[in-house]
Amino acid sequence: MALLKTIGLTKDFGALRVLDHVDLEVREGSLHSVVGPNGAGKTTLFSLISGFIKPSEGRVEFKGKDISHLPPHQMAHLGIRRSFQVITLFLELTALENVRLAIQAEGKERFSFFKKASDLQGLVVQSYEILRTLGLAQKAEHKACELSHGEQRLLDIGVAMAGESNLLLLDEPTSGLVYDEIPMMGETIKKLTPKHTVVLIEHRVDMVLSISDSITVLDFGRVIAQGPPDIIRNSEEVSRAYLGVR
Ligand SMILES: Nc1ncnc2c1ncn2[C@@H]1O[C@H](COP(=O)(O)OP(=O)(O)OP(=O)(O)O)[C@@H](O)[C@H]1O
Numbered sequence: 001m002a003l004l005k006t007i008g009l010t011k012d013f014g015a016l017r018v019l020d021h022v023d024l025e026v027r028e029g030s031l032h033s034v035v036g037p038n039g040a041g042k043t044t045l046f047s048l049i050s051g052f053i054k055p056s057e058g059r060v061e062f063k064g065k066d067i068s069h070l071p072p073h074q075m076a077h078l079g080i081r082r083s084f085q086v087i088t089l090f091l092e093l094t095a096l097e098n099v100r101l102a103i104q105a106e107g108k109e110r111f112s113f114f115k116k117a118s119d120l121q122g123l124v125v126q127s128y129e130i131l132r133t134l135g136l137a138q139k140a141e142h143k144a145c146e147l148s149h150g151e152q153r154l155l156d157i158g159v160a161m162a163g164e165s166n167l168l169l170l171d172e173p174t175s176g177l178v179y180d181e182i183p184m185m186g187e188t189i190k191k192l193t194p195k196h197t198v199v200l201i202e203h204r205v206d207m208v209l210s211i212s213d214s215i216t217v218l219d220f221g222r223v224i225a226q227g228p229p230d231i232i233r234n235s236e237e238v239s240r241a242y243l244g245v246r
């Protein structure tokens with residue numbers, strides 16, 4: 001069964017149709033990428049899936065239930081987590097503290113400030129586990145502002161992974177990275193599956209073709225191609241509209 005499904009998802013901003021009847025399915029435990037030129041509607045798609053904006057038509061289903069009209073905090077409670085095109089870290093806190101605070105913010109006892117030391121220990125263990133998955137364990141005690149841009153991007157994913165995350169929506173995690181850091185980012189994202197289900201927005205088509213299980217190509221808000229990398233690689237429509245090949 002698909003973990004996430006959009007059905008006829010449409011968004012108008014005034015007279016501008018930004019997403020036009022988008023149907024997509026993301027299998028549990030898979031890495032599904034969304035590619036498309038600037039302004040194709042990729043971030044808008046994430047804003048709809050995570051409840052930040054509401055559809056003009058169509059719906060979003062998570063585990064078979066219509067969640068289109070839930071507010072963002074309830075989407076987050078379901079485990080739908082989003083990272084943004086712009087990094088959102090506490091730069092003066094350590095890497096560990098950034099993840100720990102995110103876990104606490106998702107937890108049920110977020111307003112109990114006087115936690116037992118043993119609870120805190122549990123949070124630290126969970127935070128380390130996330131940092132380890134991202135290859136950041138050695139940087140746990142470093143302030144976020146001391147990390148390289150690539151490490152900050154990874155930590156930003158760690159913040160999104162905090163708590164019970166089921167679905168990670170990553171919006172251009174390679175943005176601003178130097179050339180050498182890009183393969184590492186691709187490999188790390190791939191390693192998050194199948195434990196996590198990941199939807200990745202990415203401009204680098206080479207990377208997307210090499211790491212994704214399935215791909216949706218958007219152009220002017222419409223799906224112009226969808227399927228496994230081989231189908232996308234050989235799609236004439238994609239070559240014409242996006243890759244600029246042939
Ligand atoms: N709140 C809004 N009000 C009006 N228009 C908007 C709004 N948000 C996005 N748009 C427009 O919707 C279109 C799609 O924007 P979106 O940010 O989803 O594109 P994108 O595919 O993420 O692009 P990029 O690759 O540059 O990040 C653009 O033309 C944008 O100007």
Ligand SMILES: [Mg+2]
Nearest residue numbers: 042043044085
């Ligand atoms: Mg965008």
